[in-house]
Amino acid sequence: MKKSRRKFSASFKAKVAIEAIKEQQTIHELASKYEVQATQINTWKREFLSNAEAAFTTGKPSSKDESKEKELYSKIGELQIQVDFLKKVLGK
Incomplete structure (x- = not known):
């Protein structure tokens, strides 16, 4: 039977x-304590350390996100103008 x-x-x-990270117990002791593989704990530890800076970043979007947002709003404006023009032309 598949688990x-x-x-x-x-x-x-x-x-x-x-x-x-505290290293008060070995990885193998933690693995048996929590019933997970030692490699899984190492993976979680590595991910935790690589994403630790996210805890101290502010909620401001990056400049790349802002430029993308401006580009999308510009495109929305262009499309709205085209829709209004077509409504006038086809409405007559």
């Missing part, structure tokens, strides 16, 4: 990753 995949919540992953 279904277990899904872990983000809070559980963070808790395990923080314990792995």
Whole structure:
């Protein structure tokens, strides 16, 4: 019989990753404690450390996002003008 995949919540992953970072227990001890593979704990630890700077970033969108937004609003304006023109031409 096929075993279904277990899904872990983000809070559980963070808790395990923080314990792995503390290094008070070995990865293998944590793996047996939480019943997950040691490689999985290492992966969560690596992801946690690589995304740690997100906790200190502000909610402002980046300049790349702002330029994309301006470009999209410009396109919306062009399309609105075309729609209005076609309504006038075809309405007569």
